[in-house]
Amino acid sequence: MGRSEGIEAEGLIRRFRGGVTAVDGVDLRVEPGEVYGFLGPNGAGKSTTVLMLTTLLPPSGGTARVAGFDIVKEGPQVRAMIGAALQEAALDNFLTGRDHLKLQAALHGLPRAERRKRGAELLERVGLSEAADRRVRGYSGGMRRRLDLALALVHRPRILFLDEPTTGLDPQSRSALWAEVSRLARDDGVTVFLTTQYLEEADVLADRVGIIDRGKIVAEDTPEALKSEIGRPSVEATPANRDERDAVAKVLSRFGQEIPSQPETVSVRLGHGAGGLAAVVRALDAENLKVSNLRLDEPTLDDVFLEKTGRSLEGAGDDEPDAEEAQA
Amino acid sequence: MGALFTQVTALAARSILRTARQPAVMISALLFPMMFFAINANGLDAASRIPGFPADSYLDFAFAFPLVQASLFGAITAGSDLARDIESGFFDRLSLTPMRPVSLLLGMLFGVIALGLLQGVVFLSVGILFGVDVRSGLPGMIVLVGLMIFVALGFGALGATLALRTGSVEAVESAFPLFFVAIFMSSINLPRDLIEADWFRFVATINPISYLVEGIRSLVITGWDTQALVLGFGCAFGIVALALAAAGTSLRTRMAR
Numbered sequence: 026m027g028r029s030e031g032i033e034a035e036g037l038i039r040r041f042r043g044g045v046t047a048v049d050g051v052d053l054r055v056e057p058g059e060v061y062g063f064l065g066p067n068g069a070g071k072s073t074t075v076l077m078l079t080t081l082l083p084p085s086g087g088t089a090r091v092a093g094f095d096i097v098k099e100g101p102q103v104r105a106m107i108g109a110a111l112q113e114a115a116l117d118n119f120l121t122g123r124d125h126l127k128l129q130a131a132l133h134g135l136p137r138a139e140r141r142k143r144g145a146e147l148l149e150r151v152g153l154s155e156a157a158d159r160r161v162r163g164y165s166g167g168m169r170r171r172l173d174l175a176l177a178l179v180h181r182p183r184i185l186f187l188d189e190p191t192t193g194l195d196p197q198s199r200s201a202l203w204a205e206v207s208r209l210a211r212d213d214g215v216t217v218f219l220t221t222q223y224l225e226e227a228d229v230l231a232d233r234v235g236i237i238d239r240g241k242i243v244a245e246d247t248p249e250a251l252k253s254e255i256g257r258p259s260v261e262a263t264p265a266n267r268d269e270r271d272a273v274a275k276v277l278s279r280f281g282q283e284i285p286s287q288p289e290t291v292s293v294r295l296g297h298g299a300g301g302l303a304a305v306v307r308a309l310d311a312e313n314l315k316v317s318n319l320r321l322d323e324p325t326l327d328d329v330f331l332e333k334t335g336r337s338l339e340g341a342g343d344d345e346p347d348a349e350e351a352q353a
Numbered sequence: 354m355g356a357l358f359t360q361v362t363a364l365a366a367r368s369i370l371r372t373a374r375q376p377a378v379m380i381s382a383l384l385f386p387m388m389f390f391a392i393n394a395n396g397l398d399a400a401s402r403i404p405g406f407p408a409d410s411y412l413d414f415a416f417a418f419p420l421v422q423a424s425l426f427g428a429i430t431a432g433s434d435l436a437r438d439i440e441s442g443f444f445d446r447l448s449l450t451p452m453r454p455v456s457l458l459l460g461m462l463f464g465v466i467a468l469g470l471l472q473g474v475v476f477l478s479v480g481i482l483f484g485v486d487v488r489s490g491l492p493g494m495i496v497l498v499g500l501m502i503f504v505a506l507g508f509g510a511l512g513a514t515l516a517l518r519t520g521s522v523e524a525v526e527s528a529f530p531l532f533f534v535a536i537f538m539s540s541i542n543l544p545r546d547l548i549e550a551d552w553f554r555f556v557a558t559i560n561p562i563s564y565l566v567e568g569i570r571s572l573v574i575t576g577w578d579t580q581a582l583v584l585g586f587g588c589a590f591g592i593v594a595l596a597l598a599a600a601g602t603s604l605r606t607r608m609a610r
Contacts, residue, residue, distance in 0.1 A: 081445050104449050115442030119371040131363035132450035134356055160374070176446070 030057035030092055030106070030183040030216050032078060038086035039073050047073040049240035050087065055218060060210045062231030063220040064326060070240040071220035072112050075188045078218065079109045092184055108177035109186040114169040118162035122153050122172050125161065126179060133180040147175040151205065167198030174205065184216045185209065191226060199226075206230055224326040236330055243333040252324040259284060259322045260305055261292040265315040273316065276308050285337050294328070360452050364460020369467050372430065382426045382468060383475055386419035393418060393542070400543065407544055408574040416485050417569040418541055420497070421562065423472040424505035425532050431465045432512025432525040439520040439607070454604045458597070462509050469505035473498035488576040496582070497572045503589035504565050508532070510596030517603035539563040564588040
């Protein structure tokens with residue numbers, strides 16, 4: 026890749042003390058102007074990848090270029106081209122929102138006359154104009170995240186890294202942040218590298234999604250292509266009588282492979298040529314089994330994750346080592 | 354050069370602003386050294402009657418104590434602030450800007466100097482109000498504050514080195530007692546030639562803090578003592594140079610991670 030506004034990594038590896046390999050040979054290519062969703066459970070290697078791509082952590086192996094610059098040999102050039110809002114909104118509780126923007130603008134070398142104007146413009150854009158002169162110790166989680174985003178945008182970066190930007194946010198703050206990220210990509214042509222553990226977030230925002238598990242990318246494509254790769258919908262049935270769960274499972278198993286579900290329900294991924302919901306209803310009726318709920322679900326990114334790793338995304342990372350802890 | 358100046362100014366302003374917005378830190382930095390000074394001056398006043406004691410009043414003799422201790426407070430505060438930045442990720446935020454490493458260090462140290470200057474002026478005013486007689490007069494007071502600022506700068510750079518090497522607020526704060534012991538193992542409470550225990554006199558003689566203390570003290574109790582001032586400023590320069598070199602190396606190492 027020559028000088029561009031994209032991201033390219035080949036065989037990126039990061040090992041930590043104690044033998045933990047947080048990132049294990051990641052290859053990726055993000056085109057200029059693209060929103061790339063990096064999806065995976067806790068401890069999958071998402072944040073470690075971001076730390077390497079933003080030059081904050083040297084890789085143990087492999088190479089990567091951001092905006093056409095090598096992340097190891099051309100760190101200052103990379104940093105000049107990128108903005109980043111990392112996992113924790115790192116703010117100084119004793120400064121106001123406006124103080125933060127003034128400091129960031131000065132460090133990025135914006136002319137004095139432009140600093141105030143740019144700060145006010147960004148505060149307005151992220152909806153913090155009224156709170157601009159309050160110390161950030163009194164900000165809510167959503168306000169801190171929005172200020173974090175504004176700080177990442179001070180120098181008009183062409184590539185934006187957002188590490189789990191909506192974790193812990195209420196639905197309203199989450200929607201506002203999604204809207205701003207979409208606007209940045211659509212109107213300003215900013216390349217966005219977004220890590221998330223939320224399926225919906227990747228589905229809504231990303232042009233393409235890379236799914237990472239245990240340090241390796243297990244799938245990569247547009248959300249639609251990944252879901253259509255699975256192709257088949259799933260059926261979830263809740264027996265009216267709990268004692269009949271096994272009987273319902275036996276009937277449903279004729280239509281496809283059972284997949285993980287809530288204890289009181291039965292879910293199967295419909296096999297090719299297995300027929301639709303009507304066939305399932307007829308089979309249950311034939312066995313005189315009653316269900317309180319029967320649902321047909323189109324494939325989700327969780328289904329993709331399940332297909333590729335054999336585990337559901339939710340809770341998949343609970344037993345895995347945390348790369349950031351290993352780093353400490 | 355313009356970019357460096359802008360960066361240092363912005364980071365110094367932040368350092369001063371955050372200290373000014375923490376009244377507890379300001380009160381501690383101003384109150385505790387004066388409190389120890391009052392206790393020492395009152396409790397050890399009889400020491401001034403020891404034959405060969407270099408001052409008529411222990412109040413004058415002990416006046417170096419709050420000035421050195423205040424520098425130490427400033428260093429611990431600055432070191433803790435930097436370690437907190439590392440722990441919270443704010444340091445990473447700064448690292449992602451085109452900021453030069455030297456700007457971070459200088460910005461932080463300008464904050465230390467500003468606090469040291471304020472402490473020096475306040476302590477001098479309070480000291481004079483309570484009867485401290487500065488023999489070197491007004492020019493001596495200016496030199497005294499200057500030396501105090503150098504001491505603060507040296508301790509501040511040591512605090513920064515600790516913060517950058519450990520990245521831990523607890524580690525920086527736990528070093529406070531060690532600094533404190535180093536101050537007490539100097540000639541802070543008695544002139545070296547009046548210390549009876551040989552080992553203590555030896556430790557005080559090789560302890561550079563003794564020379565910082567004696568430089569400051571000479572301006573109060575003697576007037577213009579060239580030897581004491583050369584040794585005082587020499588030690589201060591030495592500490593500043595070594596501590597800045599160590600802090601610079603630690604900073605480059607941390608920013609390269």
